[in-house]
Amino acid sequence: MKNFADTLIEHSINKNTALVVGLDPEVSYFPDFLLNADKQSTEEICEAIFEFNKLVIDEVHEHVVAVKPQLAYYEVYGSLGIKALEETIKYARSKNVIVINDAKRGDIGPTSKAYAKAFLTGGALSGDMVTVNPFLGSDGYNPFIEIAQENCKGLFLLLKTSNPSSYEIQDLTLQNGETLYMQIAKDINILTETTKGENNYSFIGTVIGATYPSDAKRIRELLPHSIFLVPGLGAQGAKAEDLAVFFDENGLGAVISSSRGITYNYCFRKKDETWRNISREQMARSISSSAIEAKNQINQVRFNKYSV
Numbered sequence: 586m587k588n589f590a591d592t593l594i595e596h597s598i599n600k601n602t603a604l605v606v607g608l609d610p611e612v613s614y615f616p617d618f619l620l621n622a623d624k625q626s627t628e629e630i631c632e633a634i635f636e637f638n639k640l641v642i643d644e645v646h647e648h649v650v651a652v653k654p655q656l657a658y659y660e661v662y663g664s665l666g667i668k669a670l671e672e673t674i675k676y677a678r679s680k681n682v683i684v685i686n687d688a689k690r691g692d693i694g695p696t697s698k699a700y701a702k703a704f705l706t707g708g709a710l711s712g713d714m715v716t717v718n719p720f721l722g723s724d725g726y727n728p729f730i731e732i733a734q735e736n737c738k739g740l741f742l743l744l745k746t747s748n749p750s751s752y753e754i755q756d757l758t759l760q761n762g763e764t765l766y767m768q769i770a771k772d773i774n775i776l777t778e779t780t781k782g783e784n785n786y787s788f789i790g791t792v793i794g795a796t797y798p799s800d801a802k803r804i805r806e807l808l809p810h811s812i813f814l815v816p817g818l819g820a821q822g823a824k825a826e827d828l829a830v831f832f833d834e835n836g837l838g839a840v841i842s843s844s845r846g847i848t849y850n851y852c853f854r855k856k857d858e859t860w861r862n863i864s865r866e867q868m869a870r871s872i873s874s875s876a877i878e879a880k881n882q883i884n885q886v887r888f889n890k891y892s893v
């Protein structure tokens with residue numbers, strides 16, 4: 586059975602990209618052609634969310650390894666939001682794009698098993714990979730690993746997140762002198778070693794913020810077989826040149842995620858509200874050019890790693 590790390594790497598090599606685009610449908614950034622004052626029912630909002638995601642996927646699918654829907658943006662609209670997510674997953678798959686459900690789940694063992702079944706066994710909400718919160722301990726994340734393995738899927742465990750306050754908990758020093766995130770990295774190293782595929786990477790990936798390149802370097806020394814999911818490029822302040830340390834000498838081992846920096850450039854680049862009137866074509870151009878620019882910048886860094 587194929588290791589999902591190999592599938593992810595094959596997509597990256599075949600499409601020559603390490604970019605992941607986040608599908609975080611924040612409707613206050615939607616132009617009027619998608620959503621306006623006359624369309625405000627939950628049904629209309631969720632239709633607009635699916636329209637938005639379809640447009641994004643159409644524009645980026647050739648330039649990305651994966652799309653990453655962040656579940657909160659769908660859950661906020663209840664069952665209709667979940668329906669928009671299900672349709673989005675189906676649409677992305679029809680375009681041969683890997684789907685990473687950014688759910689950040691993790692619970693006591695039996696509940697984690699139910700979450701893992703929901704996201705990794707082929708049901709309506711099932712993508713290819715899921716983000717997992719490891720801070721409940723190994724009985725909280727092991728069910729995801731088992732179910733991912735059985736179903737040839739993958740996961741990303743949060744290790745060192747991109748947000749400014751991640752140090753408050755993740756960098757706490759334990760009794761043995763290790764930081765919490767490094768201890769988790771040590772704990773899972775053996776699991777990643779025993780679950781590697783042909784490319785030497787495991788389907789057990791880890792999340793390391795682009796905002797913490799020096800931590801990434803330390804984690805990489807401990808975890809040579811884990812693919813990094815790296816959020817924080819663009820809107821959170823990380824720059825392409827910060828990304829070199831996340832990749833191995835072959836330009837593999839990491840995928841770089843950006844949401845707002847790709848999907849909402851049309852409004853972030855404008856100081857006024859004129860973006861509300863942009864056309865579908867203008868929005869599509871903004872999204873595709875932002876994705877191509879990010880893909881190229883990342884490629885430059887990952888293939889010229891040692892000259893950066």
Ligand SMILES: O=C(O)c1cc(=O)[nH]c(=O)n1[C@@H]1O[C@H](COP(=O)(O)O)[C@@H](O)[C@H]1O
Pocket residue numbers: 607609655687716745746747748792793794816817818819820821842843844845846
């Ligand atoms: O797991 C994630 O994707 C994630 C982990 C992390 O450490 N930081 C982080 O920003 N994310 C997610 O990545 C996305 C970042 O969005 P942008 O800052 O707009 O690119 C959001 O959906 C976050 O929930």
